[in-house]
Amino acid sequence: MSQAEAVPYGPRPLWSLGLLRSEIGMTFRRVRTLALLAVLAGVPVLIGIAVKIETGDGGTAGGGGGPAFLSQITNNGLFLVFTSLAATLPLFLPMAIGVIAGDSIAGEAGGGTLRYLLVAPAGRTRLLLVKYAATMAFCLVGALVVALSALLTGALLFPLGEVTLLSGTTVSFGEGLLRALAMAGVVALSLIGVAAIGLFISTLTHSGIAAMATTVGLLITVQILDTVPQLESIQPYLFPHYWLSFADLLRDPVYWDQLQKNLGLQALYAALFGSAAWARFTTRDVTA
Structure with a gap:
């Protein structure tokens, strides 16, 4: 704030590292x-x-169901990372993002702190960008927390070693670990659309709880629509449709088609709903 107060005139920069650090710190506290x-x-x-527990008698995990790599966990604990990312991405991770994003603006408005943030020379556009960046930081941290917890649990409960990819190729444990890290990064990027939707909804209300509930409710609704066979024609345009494409990083060579479609679709949602959030936040009275 002191830097902004020292330069009270002239155009304000769209970015403030100090404001971003403060927002991220507050979010994670x-x-x-x-x-x-x-x-x-x-x-x-x-x-x-x-x-x-299921394989304590020497059996095989999965029983033919679940993620494609569930049955591999007992042979290599690193597969617990892949399985956990696949298990949390459809529901747990996006719901957590919906809570953080939905409360980003509405929570400040409902708590009466938004008007004070805007009285200080932060600017609405810059504040919105910082809120979105903090939400994206949570996306990355959330995916990494899942991956790290899975890695530690897998190392404690199962052996670690070379990784047999879905295509049948065997790679070293180090390369498998790098692929797991890349998968966590892709999972985080897969959530930028949800983050933008939540941010937009957050600008529509002064109730953080209402914004969070609406975002999570929309997420569940779209997930259901993505499973209805009769809606097959529109499903490729729904933001969760290509989420599990991160599994293609476990192929040699990597299948990039679905990954590119996923990241492109997320970027489209981020641009569309980010623009809608900006239009709403910069033109309407959200401090009353």
């Missing part, structure tokens, strides 16, 4: 955020324990 991260970290632990 909230009890709600820590609780969401704890839930995300607990999912791989539950999956790992369940697989360990």
Whole structure:
């Protein structure tokens, strides 16, 4: 704030590293955020324990169901990372993002702090960008928390070693670890559309709870629509349709077609709903 106050005239920059650091710090200090991260970290632990119990007699995990790599966990604990990302992406991760994004603007408005943020020389556009960037930081941290928890749980419960990819190629543990990290990054990028939708909804109301509930409700509705066979023609345009394409990083060579469609679709949603959030936030009285 002191830097902005020192230059009270002239155009304001669209970015402020100090404001971003403050927003990210505040986001990750909230009890709600820590609780969401704890839930995300607990999912791989539950999956790992369940697989360990099921295969305690030497059986095979999965029984033909679940993610394509579920049956591989007992042979290599690194597959717990892939399984956990596949298990959390359709529901747990996007719901957590919906909570963070939905509360970003509406929570400030409902708490009476938004007007003070705008009285300070932050500017609406810059504040909106910072809120979105903080939400994206949570996307990345959430995906990494799932991956790290799964890696530690897999190392404790199962052996680690060379990784047999879905295409049958065997790679070193180090390369498998790099692919797991890349998958976590793709999962985080797969959530930028949800983050933008939540941010837009957050500008429509002064109630953080209403914004969070609407975002999560919309997420569940779209997920259901993506499973209805009669809606096959529109499903490729729904933001969760290509989410599980990150599994193509476990092929040699990598299949890029679905990955590119996924990231392109997320970018489209981010641009569309980000623009809608900007139009709403910069032209309407959201501080009353």
